[in-house]
Every structure is written in structure tokens, then in C-alpha cells.
Amino acid sequence: MTEALLITPTELRQWHYCPRVVFFERCTPVRRRETILMTHGREKHQVELIKERRRTLSRYELIEGERRYDVRLTSTALGLTGELDLLIVNGQEAYPVEFKHTHRPPDPGHKLQLCAYALLVEAELGLTCPHGYWHSSRTRQTHVIPMETRLRNRTMQTIHEVRAFIQLEQCPPPTPQAVKCLECELRNFCGDTV
């Protein structure tokens, strides 16, 4: 598989938000402009990662574990590539961790993203990921996301779906949730939305 057809975990999350976001990025010269909100979120994300280095593992209810930061993994078998902010390794088990600066709980897109990292860890590092963690730096809540068979299957299915659209260069329909378009920085390029 060529590098261009490798999908990232972030793209799976974006695909769930609206498939066109991935289509624009991959198949057209259109690039998203970073909004003030996005810049703020990115900066908070960096701060959270710096703070994480000083914390214990208590928020994960783990007594021991080795933290590995910025773990870059690629699997041509899975058709995935990505860089994980944090991986906690404890023996033969490992737990991917995602940080988000939001008041909202993790949605299905976030779970796809985290599961894609878990699949990469299992395939490339030979470790088992029974669950991952999703932490909100706004609410200070840490959610445990089990890597159930259903989620794994859905993640694999979405990887295939995204790749098929990229290969065909076929523009997907707009999101049915028109409210998303109101705050989308790509709105000017979507002629058939509200």
C-alpha cells in the first residue's frame, strides 16, 4: 500500500464529524484555516501534555506503568499511520491516551480515533490494548474506553470506507447535521449546505 493511502486516526475522527472534511484535505487543494478556537485547543493540548509528565498514574487507576510520549506507528497491513501523544505500557498490556480540550464527553468519532491507535499498538508493538483513556482537560474527567470487538470492527470498516472515497476521489454527501456546517471553516466550499 502506498503511503498516500494510509489513513490516520485523526482522519477517522474527522470522517465521523463530516466525511467532506477528509475529502477536502485529501482530494482537493482546499485547506482548513485554523480558527481561533482550534488554535486555543491546540495550545491547551500542549499544556496538558507538559503537565502530564509531572503527574502520577492515579487518574488511570494504575499503580505502575511506563509512559511513552509521541509514539509514531505505521501498519501497512491495517492501512493506518499516526502519532500517539501518550501510551502507557504495563507488562504485556498497553493503553493509548487521548487528550481533548472540550466540555463534551467522547463521541463515536473520538472512540474510532482511540481504537485506531490501539490497533496500531497491537499490530506494531505486539502488546494488548484492553482499553484506552480519553481525558478532557476542561472537565478533568478521564473516560475509560473499552476496546470491544464491535468498536474494533467499526474502526476497520471506517478505515476501508475512508480509503475507498480517497481512491475514487468521490465527494461524499454533506453531513446530515446542518448545525455542524454553521461553525465549519469549510462552509464556503460546500455549495449544497445551509
Ligand code: SF4
Ligand atoms: S460545511 Fe458542512 S458539509 Fe461542508 S465540510 Fe463543513 S460540516 Fe461538512
